[in-house]
Amino acid sequence: MRTWGPVGQAVALLLGPYAEVVLHDPDADRILAIWNPMGSRGPGDPSLLGELDALDPSARDVFGPYEKLLADGRRLSSVSAVLRDPDGKATAVLCVNLDRTPLEQAAAVLSAFGAPTTPRPEPLFEQDWNERVQHIVGAYVRECGRPVERLTRADRLAVLARLDEARVFAVRRAAPAVAGALRISRSTLYGLLAELRAPSAKDHTA
Template identity: 60%
Template sequence: MTPEQLAPIGAALARLLSPHAEVVLHDPATDEIVAIWNPLSGREPGDPSLLGELDELSTTDPDVYGPYPKVLPDGRRLSSVSAVMRDKDGKAAYVFCVNVDRTAFEGASRLLAAFAAPTAGQPRVLFEHDWSETLNEIVAGYVRERGVPVERLSREDRVDLLGKLDAAGVLSQRRSVPAVARALRMSRSALYQHLGQARKEPHADPA
């Protein structure tokens, strides 16, 4: 096993993770860097490896360490993994270290979190008349509670559901009747008949 034989592995890892990671090949016998790809840290071959830090890391696999945190001089935080390459006698011949710069990933995470999180309630001017959203919510909640699809609701269920929609003000909205009829899978004439019965019966306000 020679550095030349290991070089394609380092180059492949660096190409896969570029530009967010550097790959370093260390010689533990000399405690020097043998080769480095995409040198984020500014180090060069021949610089000290400083592999003593690996001795302090606990791991279930004696040949693989990490991920563990490191910091560059400019403050960038890294996640690092080190793998020991052993010769035929079991002696540590080389150590591969992959150091991933977390800056871009943490920035993307913050951006996605900020983009996805609502910053304010629904603008009243836009949503106070959105009766179709109320219709969908009430119908969806009702069928979930009953455990059956809309088309299998009984006559009593439909009367009850229409009472809830009426109490929520949905049926008082202009052009709402066709939408409610479609949502409940019934004709308009049947809707008016059921609605007439619903209005004769008391119904609790929708939650």
């Protein structure tokens, strides 16, 4: 905290009011300090970092930028860095979360100028929805720091929720591809999906 605190503060000041900077304690899995908090998190709260491989000196030390979603729909660009003392021991994890909403609003203003009634008829669907699946899965894997093979049942459920929300399964041949990416069988896929959609009757307006 004494060594890394100024770093966090400096980044927070530089990036202005739209960047949240968090210093985590990887051992206690708690928040050490936080600047410009976006939620209600404060020092001492659990980090929810997952494992992040922070303890493995051979692992990568910088993650992202990847994307996070806040409950209110704001999109964040996030980067994380593992901070080590001279011995190589991870003493802290620094996370910077930049709220992209204002930037996107500005971009939208520009795009809307003289815009056709609907913005982009051309690039249309993700041509490469397969890679998109890989990306969603990959993002989750990075978030919890475990390779695909070691994902828990709950993890896979969460990934499937994202994919389903993204209407990935409205694309032909998506189910087998997703099952492959998730290293589970097609049966299991459908099982998890059913479990996911069972409790609350989903809007199936695909």
